Amino acid sequence: MFSFQRKGLGPPTLLLSLLLLEFWEAGSGQLHYSVPEEAKHGTFVGRIAQDLGLELAELVPRLFRVASKGRADLLEVNLQNGVLFVNSRIDREELCGRSAECGIHLEVIVDRPLQVFHVEVEVKDINDNPPVFSLREQRLLISESKQVDSRFPLEGASDADIGENALLTYRLSQNDFFSLESSTNNKQTKRLSLLLKKSLDREKTPELNLLLTATDGGKPDLTGTVQLFVRVLDVNDNDPEFDQSDYKVRLTENADKGTLVIRLNATDRDEGVNGEVTYSLISIKPNGRFLFTLDKNHGEVRVNGTLDYEENKFFEIEVQATDKGNPPMAGHCTVWVEILDTNDNSPEVTVTSLSLPVRENTQPSTVIALISVSDPDSGVNGQVTCSLTPHVPFKIVSTFKNYYSLVLDSTLDREKVSAYDLVVTARDGGSPSLWATASVSVEVADVNDNAPAFAQPEYTVFVKENNPPGCHIFTVSARDADAQENALVSYSLVERRVGERALSSYVSVHAESGKVYALQPLDHEELELLQFQVSARDAGVPPLGSNVTLQVFVLDENDNAPMQLASRAGGSGGAVSELVPRSVGAGHVVTKVRAVDADSGYNAWLSYELQPAAGGARSPFRVGLYTGEISTTRALDEADAPLQRLLVLVKDHGEPALTATATVLVSLVESGQALKASSRASAGAAGPKVDLVDVNVYLIIAICAVSSLLVLTLLLYTAFRCSASPTEVACKPGKATLVCSSAVGSWSYSQQRRERVCSGEGPPKTDLMAFSPSLPPGLNREDEGERQEAGSNHPGQVSFLQIPPIQVVFLKALKI
Known part of the structure; x- marks a missing residue:
């Protein structure tokens, strides 16, 4: 400790001295300085930043500040040089009265990280x-x-x-x-x-x-x-005399008004009026003239005001006893009244330096607030302990005498609890104990720790083809458990190629609402399934996101009419010409009308009808309802016209149904003529290209072998799948989606183009369609047989499976 004194100066600065204690007290972390009272503004007290081990450059960034309970403006710190100086007049007597020790307690607080230092500045008395x-x-x-x-x-x-x-x-x-x-x-x-x-x-x-x-x-x-x-x-030569010159009395503070303090007695050896004594108060120190009264006749000293131990701990009462002589004589005594403390002051709780709000990712042991407590009582009545609301992720840690820190005790989660109302309770050691509380509201600030989440990982959407451009087909919605901008979700497409075109040319998504729009009319014949992902991303830093898969199935509409395929026998105007011997009997197959429909399902399921002949004559021919085979209904005779013109109406099962017509010219000839015509046709076909016959034979044999192998493979695969998982409808991966059903049958689609074939390896590659035909009443057994053979004439069909009960499985492998 050092002290300095400058001589020859005026009274305000004559005793200017500076005392610096350049060490920390063990375990206390307290810095001591001293300064004389009445020092001028700007008087140097100490290099507080240097003594605390702080760099000058970090004072401002770390929010260096000084707090003092009571007179906070007496001392100040220059943030440029870290010097503690006198900021305003310090009057020791006003600050501490007649107390032997007088000091100013400073709290030096810096943030990032939060640190608290305690500084005691002793105020030296000057005359x-x-x-x-x-x-x-x-x-x-x-x-x-x-x-x-x-x-x-x-x-x-x-x-x-x-x-x-x-x-x-x-x-x-x-x-x-x-x-x-x-x-x-x-x-x-x-x-x-x-x-x-x-x-x-x-x-x-x-x-x-x-x-x-x-x-x-x-x-x-x-x-x-x-x-x-x-x-x-x-x-009047005898003075009144008291029993003692000094009296000592103990009295508890807050004693009731009128309480007897002491009864004084003075005697005078004179007689008569010279021996009659009256009492009077000369002085009461300190400043207690109105706190006590004295009965002038009986010498009783009583309490007249409120005694407060915290203001004055003892009183000195000067009493004079005066006789009634002429001239009167007086005697004197002193009454010393000691005031005893009672627990009449509740603790005071002060919460300062709140670091609010608290981010939910704040690490435990982080200081949230500083708490100071005080109790002006003495002894155990002034000993204060602090406690905190139970069952909260915070705790109170004692840092110094009557100073505590509110510390985070465990992790926070704003999505579970967004704010805490804490109650700090300070309780003294008196009997009965007194207590006080202070409320601290701690708000938990959000961090972006939750990604937007969809209700399910994927959605299946059905859209009819030929939709209007820009139509709304679906709305995706993701929820983010965070708050404010961390929960602000925007949507976007995960761009990819769909064939040779970009996904964004087919669909778009509104960034704010999540509505998905079809940008152009969709064509089932071009694109049966459009699968893509929509990304949801929040506005946090860094942003978090998640994706959802949309499977958009383009449902077929009946927008394509049936179309007749070319026949092996040509005719004028696209008509089919056939030669039929008159000798054939009933059931002879004359020819077969072939037609296809670009649609799918019921819209592509074709039926054939023979239009009535002109004049109402009964035709000797009929057409298979689903096969398109034209056959005789009876034996031909001479009465039948030699040229039969048959008009076949091809109709699909769409709503409304679309139709096409095919004309078949049947020439009735004798048996010999039919053979010659057949021979000439064969010879003309062979002509100079006889060498191609063998090639065609081999080609036909190869095609039949491959087809048989394919049918056998499909049969074995279907049997294996049915035995392994009888409940499965379509091949994995992917989900089978029911498109439509009717009285005729139930149809199901795979997830890929219908031109592909499903295999056990990789994704599905064909459309597997199954229906259970319901035969309308009135059809004869022959028609029933035709319906059972419908698989061989369905467009794009290669084979069928007979699955009980009467279920026909169509595999559309190639459009013929």
Whole structure:
């Protein structure tokens, strides 16, 4: 510890001294400085930043600040050089009264990370208060009969300073009768008396006017004076006397008004009125004139106000007993009243430096707030303990005497609890105990720790083909458990190629609403399944996102009419010409009408009808309802016209149904003519290209072999799948989706183009369609047989499977 003093300066700076304790007390972390009171603004106190080990450059970024309970403006820190200096006038007497120790407690707080330092600045006393007498003049009545060496008590002066600055000495103006006598009692209080050194003679000197001067021990010293008026009285030669010169009394604070403090008794050896005593209060120190009353006749001292231990711990009461003689005589005593503390003050809780709101990813042990408690009571009545609301992820940690930190004890999750209302309870050790609370609301700030989530991983959407451009087909919605911008979700397409075109040319998604729009009419014949992903991404930093899969099935509409395929026998105007011997019997197959429909399902399921002949004549021919085979219904005879013109109506099963017509010209000839015509046709076909016959034979054999192998493979695969998982409808991976059903049968689609074939390896590659035909009443058995053979004539069909009960399986492998 060092001290500095500059000589030759005026009183305000004469005792300027600076004391710096350059070490930390073990375990306390407290820094000590000292400064004289009344120091000028800007007076250097200490290099606080350097002593705390802080760099000057980090003072401002770390929010370096100084807090003080009470007078926070007395001291300040220069953030440029880290110097602690006097900011405003410091009056020690105003700050601490007559307390022997006086200091200013500072809390130095820096953030990032949060640190708290405690600094004690001791305020040194200077001699800035002169001695003061309570009265401007004191009047003394002294009998002339008083003996030499008699003593007359005087009320001394008081000095607001402490130590040497409050050590008073007295001197009396020059006179022949009195001198001063000063003695110290057991309370280290000087008692001042006038000592009679020469007998008084009222007739010669009836009055004396003296000047009493009090000088303190400061440098330079200060003085105070009081006028003493001494009146010399005539004979009443016995003073009232108390049993004791000093009385000691203990009294609890907050004693009721009227409580008896002490009953004084003074006796006078004189007789008559000279022995009758009355009592009066001379002084009550400190500042307690109205706190006590004295019964002038009985000498009872009683409480007249509110006694507060925290304001004054003891009182000095000067009592005078005066007789009724002429002149009256007086005796004096002192009553020392000690005030005992009671637990009458609740603790005070102060919450400062709140680091709010708290981010939900804040690590445990992070300091959230600083808490200070105080209790002006003494002993156990002033010992305070703190507690916190139970079952919260926070705790209170003691950092210094009566100082605590509110610390995060476990992890936070804003999505579970967004705010905590904490109650800090401070309780003293009195009996009964007193307590106080302070509420702290801790808001949990959101961080982007939750990605947008869809209700399900994928959606299946059905859209009819030929939709209008820009139509709304679906709405995706993702929910984000975060808040504010972290929960603001935007949607976008996960771009990919669909064939030779970009996905964005087919569909689009609204970034805010999640509505999915078809940008152009979709064609089932071109694209049966459009599978893509929509991404949902929040606005957090960094953003989080997730994807959902949309499977858009384009449902077929009946927008394609049946179309006749070319026949092996040509005719004029696209008609089919056939030669039929008249000798054929009933059931002879003449030819077969072949037609296809670009649609799918029922819309592509064709039926054939033979239009009635002109004139209403019954035709000897019929057409298979689903096969398209034209056969005879009876044996031909001479009555039948040699040229039969048959008009076949081909109709699909769409709503509404679309139709096409095929014309078949049947020439009835004799058997020999039919053979010759057949031979000529064969010869003309062979002609110069006889060498191609063998090639065609081999080609036909190869095609049949491959077809047989394919049919066998499909049969084995279907049997294996049915035995392994009888409930499965379509091959994996992917989900089988039911498209439509009717009285004729139930159809199901795979996830790929219908031109592909399903295999056990990889994704499905064909459309597997199955239906259970329901035969309408009225069809004869022959028609039933035709319906059972429908698989061989369905467009794009290669084979069928007979699956009980009467289920026909179509595999559309190639459009013929």
